[in-house]
Amino acid sequence: MSGDVAPVLELDEVSAAYGPYRALFEVSFSVESGGAVALLGPNGAGKSTVARVASGLVPVTSGRVRVDGRDMTGEPAWRIARAGLAHVPEGRGVFDSISVEENLVLSFRRRAGRRMVPASLERAYASFPVLGERRHDRAGTLSGGQQRLLSLAKVLVVPPKLLIADELSLGLAPSVIDDVYAGLAEVRRSGTALVVVEQQVDRALALASSAVVLERGSVAYCGPASGARSVVERVLERRSRTHDAGKDAGPADRTTPAKAVSPRRA
Amino acid sequence: MEQLLGFAVPGIPYGCAYAVFAVGLVLTYQTTGVFNFGYGAQAYASAFVFAWLVDGHGWSTWAAFVGSVVILGPGLGLVFDRFLFSRIASTNTTAKVVTGLALLVGIPALLPVVFSNENLVGVPSILFAPGTVYFHLGPDVPVNGIYLSAVLLAVAMLVILVLLLRTTSLGLEMRAAVESRRLLELEGVAAVRVTATAWAVSGLMAGLAGVLLAPTEVTVQAQDYVTLMVAAIAAAACAAMGSMTVAAVVGVLIGVVSLTAQGYLPTSSFWYSAVLPAFPFIVLVGALLFVPRLRRLEQVQDPLSTVDPPPPLPTARVRGREIDRLVHTAFWLLVVVFVGSMLTWMPTSWETVLNQGMAYSVIFLSVTLITGTAGQLSLAQATLAGVAAFSAGQLARHFGLDFLAGGVLGSLAASGVAGLLALASLRLRGLGLALMTLAAALLFDVAIFPAQAVSGGTGGIQLTARWLPLDLLAPNGHAYFLLVFLVLVVCAGAVALVQRGTVGRFLAAMRGSELGAAGVGVNIAWQRVLAFVLSGALAGAGGTLLAIQQTVIAPGEFNYQLSLAFVVIVVTTGVGTVEGAIQAGVGLVVVEQLLQYAPQRLQGLAFVLFALGALTYAAHPEGIVELEKRRWTERAERLLARRHGASATAAVTGRS
Ligand SMILES: Nc1ncnc2c1ncn2[C@@H]1O[C@H](COP(=O)(O)OP(=O)(O)OP(=O)(O)O)[C@@H](O)[C@H]1O
Ligand SMILES: [Mg+2]
Numbered sequence: 001m002s003g004d005v006a007p008v009l010e011l012d013e014v015s016a017a018y019g020p021y022r023a024l025f026e027v028s029f030s031v032e033s034g035g036a037v038a039l040l041g042p043n044g045a046g047k048s049t050v051a052r053v054a055s056g057l058v059p060v061t062s063g064r065v066r067v068d069g070r071d072m073t074g075e076p077a078w079r080i081a082r083a084g085l086a087h088v089p090e091g092r093g094v095f096d097s098i099s100v101e102e103n104l105v106l107s108f109r110r111r112a113g114r115r116m117v118p119a120s121l122e123r124a125y126a127s128f129p130v131l132g133e134r135r136h137d138r139a140g141t142l143s144g145g146q147q148r149l150l151s152l153a154k155v156l157v158v159p160p161k162l163l164i165a166d167e168l169s170l171g172l173a174p175s176v177i178d179d180v181y182a183g184l185a186e187v188r189r190s191g192t193a194l195v196v197v198e199q200q201v202d203r204a205l206a207l208a209s210s211a212v213v214l215e216r217g218s219v220a221y222c223g224p225a226s227g228a229r230s231v232v233e234r235v236l237e238r239r240s241r242t243h244d245a246g247k248d249a250g251p252a253d254r255t256t257p258a259k260a261v262s263p264r265r266a
Numbered sequence: 267m268e269q270l271l272g273f274a275v276p277g278i279p280y281g282c283a284y285a286v287f288a289v290g291l292v293l294t295y296q297t298t299g300v301f302n303f304g305y306g307a308q309a310y311a312s313a314f315v316f317a318w319l320v321d322g323h324g325w326s327t328w329a330a331f332v333g334s335v336v337i338l339g340p341g342l343g344l345v346f347d348r349f350l351f352s353r354i355a356s357t358n359t360t361a362k363v364v365t366g367l368a369l370l371v372g373i374p375a376l377l378p379v380v381f382s383n384e385n386l387v388g389v390p391s392i393l394f395a396p397g398t399v400y401f402h403l404g405p406d407v408p409v410n411g412i413y414l415s416a417v418l419l420a421v422a423m424l425v426i427l428v429l430l431l432r433t434t435s436l437g438l439e440m441r442a443a444v445e446s447r448r449l450l451e452l453e454g455v456a457a458v459r460v461t462a463t464a465w466a467v468s469g470l471m472a473g474l475a476g477v478l479l480a481p482t483e484v485t486v487q488a489q490d491y492v493t494l495m496v497a498a499i500a501a502a503a504c505a506a507m508g509s510m511t512v513a514a515v516v517g518v519l520i521g522v523v524s525l526t527a528q529g530y531l532p533t534s535s536f537w538y539s540a541v542l543p544a545f546p547f548i549v550l551v552g553a554l555l556f557v558p559r560l561r562r563l564e565q566v567q568d569p570l571s572t573v574d575p576p577p578p579l580p581t582a583r584v585r586g587r588e589i590d591r592l593v594h595t596a597f598w599l600l601v602v603v604f605v606g607s608m609l610t611w612m613p614t615s616w617e618t619v620l621n622q623g624m625a626y627s628v629i630f631l632s633v634t635l636i637t638g639t640a641g642q643l644s645l646a647q648a649t650l651a652g653v654a655a656f657s658a659g660q661l662a663r664h665f666g667l668d669f670l671a672g673g674v675l676g677s678l679a680a681s682g683v684a685g686l687l688a689l690a691s692l693r694l695r696g697l698g699l700a701l702m703t704l705a706a707a708l709l710f711d712v713a714i715f716p717a718q719a720v721s722g723g724t725g726g727i728q729l730t731a732r733w734l735p736l737d738l739l740a741p742n743g744h745a746y747f748l749l750v751f752l753v754l755v756v757c758a759g760a761v762a763l764v765q766r767g768t769v770g771r772f773l774a775a776m777r778g779s780e781l782g783a784a785g786v787g788v789n790i791a792w793q794r795v796l797a798f799v800l801s802g803a804l805a806g807a808g809g810t811l812l813a814i815q816q817t818v819i820a821p822g823e824f825n826y827q828l829s830l831a832f833v834v835i836v837v838t839t840g841v842g843t844v845e846g847a848i849q850a851g852v853g854l855v856v857v858e859q860l861l862q863y864a865p866q867r868l869q870g871l872a873f874v875l876f877a878l879g880a881l882t883y884a885a886h887p888e889g890i891v892e893l894e895k896r897r898w899t900e901r902a903e904r905l906l907a908r909r910h911g912a913s914a915t916a917a918v919t920g921r922s
Binding site: 018019020021045052055056058059076078081082086087089090091092093094095096099102106107109110114118163231 | 441457
């Protein structure tokens with residue numbers, strides 16, 4: 001790893017499993033401070049699992065996870081969050097049963113301090129007026145896009161060291177995706193490092209400086225963003241071929257590591 | 267006006283205790299996601315220990331208060347959280363309800379064993395002296411220390427809790443933790459601690475409510491805490507488990523209205539004897555029927571539940587052919603030996619015990635069907651058994667109908683009641699259904715079974731030989747044994763057939779996911795009613811048999827506590843299989859009989875044992891006996907495999 005500054009996130013030969021189902025096989029990559037990494041791969045490649053391992057939601061079975069130079073392997077999720085890592089999970093990432101404002105307050109109190117809450121709320125509503133209009137509604141009544149904006153508002157106002165955003169664009173209309181990506185770009189300008197998990201390869205690569213491509217739980221590519229597109233296409237093609245041959249799928253298949261591509265280290 | 271006040275004021279301490287309790291229930295539900303049936307037992311425990319310390323050990327009131335409320339209350343809450351509820355997945359309503367019930371059944375039975383058996387009388391009140399009249403609301407309306415303490419403590423607690431929940435970060439985090447602990451952790455909050463705090467606070471409230479109520483009664487009795495529990499559940503249901511203020515107000519109203527009505531109604535009227543005691547249940551049923559939000563309870567889903575690995579597949583028990591043959595042979599041998607022994611050398615006392623166990627087994631089969639197969643929590647199975655028994659008794663008494671024929675008709679009646687119950691609660695599920703059936707059970711207990719026309723008063727109906735053919739009542743004949751054995755075999759076979767047939771598959775699909783089952787075209791409403799009707803018939807058959815065995819049909823034999831205990835017991839041994847029900851029935855009576863030989867103090871321990879067993883339900887939903895059976899089969903298989911060499915290793919598939 002280069003320089004004197006430790007990377008904000010470093011995965012070192014990380015393997016992970018859901019009970020008996022193995023999902024990651026010795027995945028290694030790192031995110032430099034202030035950098036932006038696109039995490040790409042077909043469905044089921046293990047992108048969300050990487051995100052969950054990094055934030056402590058899924059325990060690793062072997063390997064190390066370092067956040068900001070500190071070894072965080074096996075630490076509970078809340079410790080990792082306090083170390084400065086924010087994870088916006090796939091799908092719904094807000095508390096449905098409390099109000100929009102309470103969602104924000106919950107987050108700001110912990111990360112900005114009690115006294116900063118009113119000012120932070122004001123900034124959030126200034127950036128996302130729609131949240132201000134709905135502040136007293138239960139967050140569950142927001143639309144999918146508005147919920148993503150709510151998640152973004154939390155990190156935008158109090159920037160963490162690293163933001164892992166898992167498929168923020170999923171199920172959104174193109175114009176809303178534009179809003180969300182504008183938000184992400186702003187988060188990045190504030191100095192936060194980014195890991196962007198995406199199906200929309202172009203959007204992610206436009207934002208990121210480097211990319212990691214996963215294939216069946218292993219790293220198929222790790223390097224500058226410019227070189228990722230061809231790998232992604234290759235991986236997708238290979239996948240559709242195995243699908244046609246009917247060899248893929250089935251949990252038994254998942255338990256064997258993919259040998260096709262040897263992971264490269266950063 | 268004067269008179270109204272005179273009647274209403276004595277209702278205030280009750281109302282306040284109900285209110286505190288209801289608020290505690292709502293608080294626990296909102297901050298932990300658990301509807302804690304064990305709450306009443308927690309309150310009772312604190313009151314019991316409080317009385318025990320003051321009465322039996324001469325502690326000062328305040329020291330005892332600290333020991334029983336400030337320390338024991340939150341302590342119990344923390345223990346429940348740490349060892350029980352934190353291990354149950356938030357979506358598993360059945361496990362949460364069963365665990366709560368186990369506490370409700372187990373703790374009151376355990377306390378006299380741990381502490382002492384004697385009655386605890388003259389419990390002091392905290393804050394103000396109970397006997398002293400502080401002021402008058404009117405010439406004839408004195409206000410003594412009990413009222414003052416109750417009102418002050420209740421109001422103070424309500425204010426503190428509303429402030430805690432609505433204005434502090436801890437309150438906000440507690441509400442968020444109910445929805446998703448993981449999402450909360452992602453915010454940098456240690457969710458485990460938040461939930462533990464919530465349990466400690468709710469435990470403190472339970473203790474306080476218990477000690478608050480203690481001085482209003484002469485002795486500290488578990489029974490009072492059940493009334494308390496029901497009134498509080500009703501108040502909490504009216505508030506849709508949401509608003510603590512509404513819960514508190516309804517709680518106070520239930521207490522005050524009950525006592526006011528008690529003052530006005532003539533003591534000999536039907537209203538006084540039947541409707542009044544049932545008042546909290548009527549409120550509860552009304553809330554369950556008409557508060558729409560209660561239908562959507564338990565629907566909040568953790569968005570991060572996809573992080574959990576899928577539950578392990580039910581290990582398909584492919585027993586090796588060799589073991590299968592062995593088990594079958596052993597089973598038939600056991601049956602033959604059992605029947606042979608019962609007919610020949612078995613002492614009459616043990617024959618009676620085992621007969622009773624078989625009668626229980628028939629009732630337990632109804633639990634297997636409704637809960638194990640259909641996945642519906644019914645807390646009224648003992649009531650259904652009672653409906654059949656009382657019907658048969660009345661038919662025999664008034665029309666001279668043969669008791670067995672009456673039993674068949676009675677079982678039909680029980681089916682009908684069960685069907686009606688299912689129809690009334692079509693829109694409820696999970697917790698709502700459990701509460702509805704519990705309310706029905708209590709309604710029968712308080713208002714219907716004790717009625718002169720049903721049971722002939724508390725003494726019950728005495729069976730006479732005239733009603734029964736074949737000398738079934740003769741203590742040392744074997745007629746009863748043959749009858750109960752036959753019915754058990756038929757019922758067990760019927761349940762096994764249902765489980766394996768089309769209906770069983772539909773019911774299993776419904777147990778897995780009602781939405782999913784409805785999606786593939788299963789008529790949920792009809793399947794539910796069917797399951798209830800069938801289980802009503804089984805419970806009725808068992809109830810009739812039990813009545814013959816006891817030779818008297820008393821209301822106490824079929825009360826709601828038994829219904830709760832039934833669920834707890836069956837779940838302990840194994841709720842999924844026919845064998846589980848039979849093991850539960852026989853196990854219950856054998857344990858009780860064996861305890862007869864133990865010191866007096868340990869007599870109540872049978873329920874405690876089963877309650878302890880039920881606490882393992884969350885970890886092993888198949889039941890202890892079934893679990894052990896599987897383990898032993900696996901062990902045997904491994905042994906065989908080793909003996910046969912490597913070729914047979916493929917047979918061992920289960921993980922443990
Ligand atoms: N809760 C779970 N239990 C068992 N296996 C799981 C679980 N979650 C994911 N998996 C498996 O782990 C592998 C990686 O899943 P993951 O969700 O990380 O993929 P992904 O790249 O995020 O896919 P997608 O693009 O569809 O979101 C998949 O094979 C998946 O089946
Ligand atoms: Mg994903």
